[in-house]
Amino acid sequence: METLDILILGSGPAALCLASQLAGQNLLIKCISTKSPKVKWSNTYGIWASELEELDLESLLSHRWSKTVSFFGNGASEDGNIPTEHQYDYGLIDRSAFQNELLRRCEDIEWIEDKALEIFSSNKVTEVQCQSGFKLKSRLVIDASGHRSNFIKRPFSKEVAQQAAYGIVGKFSSPPVEKEQFVLMDYRSDHLSKKELQESPSFLYAMDLGNDVFFVEETSLASYPPLSKDFLKKRLIRRLSNKDIQIKEIFHEEDCLFPMNLPLPLRNQAILAFGGAASMVHPASGYMVGSLLRRSPMLAQKLKIFLKDPNLSSIELAKKGWDVLWPFELKQRHKLYQYGLKRLMSFDEKMLRSFFLNFFQLSTKEWSGFLTNTLPLPKLIYVMSKMFIKSPLKIKLGMLKIN
Numbered sequence: 001m002e003t004l005d006i007l008i009l010g011s012g013p014a015a016l017c018l019a020s021q022l023a024g025q026n027l028l029i030k031c032i033s034t035k036s037p038k039v040k041w042s043n044t045y046g047i048w049a050s051e052l053e054e055l056d057l058e059s060l061l062s063h064r065w066s067k068t069v070s071f072f073g074n075g076a077s078e079d080g081n082i083p084t085e086h087q088y089d090y091g092l093i094d095r096s097a098f099q100n101e102l103l104r105r106c107e108d109i110e111w112i113e114d115k116a117l118e119i120f121s122s123n124k125v126t127e128v129q130c131q132s133g134f135k136l137k138s139r140l141v142i143d144a145s146g147h148r149s150n151f152i153k154r155p156f157s158k159e160v161a162q163q164a165a166y167g168i169v170g171k172f173s174s175p176p177v178e179k180e181q182f183v184l185m186d187y188r189s190d191h192l193s194k195k196e197l198q199e200s201p202s203f204l205y206a207m208d209l210g211n212d213v214f215f216v217e218e219t220s221l222a223s224y225p226p227l228s229k230d231f232l233k234k235r236l237i238r239r240l241s242n243k244d245i246q247i248k249e250i251f252h253e254e255d256c257l258f259p260m261n262l263p264l265p266l267r268n269q270a271i272l273a274f275g276g277a278a279s280m281v282h283p284a285s286g287y288m289v290g291s292l293l294r295r296s297p298m299l300a301q302k303l304k305i306f307l308k309d310p311n312l313s314s315i316e317l318a319k320k321g322w323d324v325l326w327p328f329e330l331k332q333r334h335k336l337y338q339y340g341l342k343r344l345m346s347f348d349e350k351m352l353r354s355f356f357l358n359f360f361q362l363s364t365k366e367w368s369g370f371l372t373n374t375l376p377l378p379k380l381i382y383v384m385s386k387m388f389i390k391s392p393l394k395i396k397l398g399m400l401k402i403n
């Protein structure tokens, strides 16, 4: 059996981003995935336009909005309907174009359609046993099989918060959002009864896709236990019918559920991971694609250097990989975000509205840097402290409360 340099598990955005950076470097690489990399991805990926512009990839946007707003009022009065204008472009990634572009860069990499069942590590190499009985040996295995991976060891966490959402791409009796508008968070809550307001909060994420087609998604930022699809679907319909809007036609339904605060993987394991399996989802926003694009080139470049040393075992290679993927700076930032998320999860809808209203009073550089995880640690601490100082007393107390 040949020994590969790198074996990647998966064919989602994480696997393709990393494989595309490792391709063409004279490494012996193969990928195993339960799905062919040509099978179209089903998730709708949104991103701040600047994240793609910085990488010269803005042509991968299928839609781009400059009219980007949120609503943090209660919706009951004129004042409660005033939008917060973000004045920052947001876009939807053209999934096919993105996937095809990454695949084009992976031309010399072979994908095997199979499911990795078990992984064994000896001192030097790691062996992957597939469902078909097929076995592969590699110096380094990189798990990009998503957040449900059973292969990656991480500290036990009893209550992992999940982001949940139910969305529809469709036609409606009247426009759910204004023409050419993108709504990041509509937290207006005048459609909910007093009892419902005590339940876990959710917001509307919505956009005009053109030609009278809209995407509307009822989203729970993070909760444990997660909000169910039925719950969110009912909330969405109630929100729409409160404005006398009926759904006329559904082209696509999105049912979204993924962990927001998975603990970071342990470093002393023989496998490395990337993407959802490596806890790379932003713990305060749920976004990850920008991070995959930003972090894959450096990881690929370093792995190539580490692999030049033939004496390094799988566990040594993986450890070096983890150090590149999760250096001190990013681990500290992750801790701060996790702390922030935990506090936000304890807020009721009124407190959340007040919190976000304040958050978006920060400068664009500050709030967008926070949401994209691109602020250096000292700046992140500064921005979080600034938020704290500017917050009303009730929010300050909520931010400090130790659970």
Ligand SMILES: Cc1cc2nc3c(=O)[nH]c(=O)nc-3n(C[C@H](O)[C@H](O)[C@H](O)COP(=O)(O)OP(=O)(O)OC[C@H]3O[C@@H](n4cnc5c(N)ncnc54)[C@H](O)[C@@H]3O)c2cc1C
Pocket (backbone or CB within 6 Å): 009, 010, 011, 012, 013, 014, 015, 032, 033, 034, 035, 043, 044, 045, 046, 047, 114, 115, 116, 117, 144, 145, 146, 147, 254, 255, 256, 257, 258, 274, 275, 276, 277, 281, 286, 287, 288, 289, 290
């Ligand atoms: C509905 C939804 C919407 C989202 N929207 C956004 C967004 O707008 N913006 C954003 O930045 N992030 C978003 N996210 C978060 C995150 O970017 C996605 O979850 C992203 O798809 C994760 O990428 P991944 O490659 O790590 O995992 P996945 O996309 O889950 O891919 C995992 C891959 O591994 C394969 N696989 C699984 N098990 C095995 C196995 N045992 N052996 C071999 N192969 C295996 C699967 O076939 C798949 O190809 C969204 C997530 C969801 C669920």
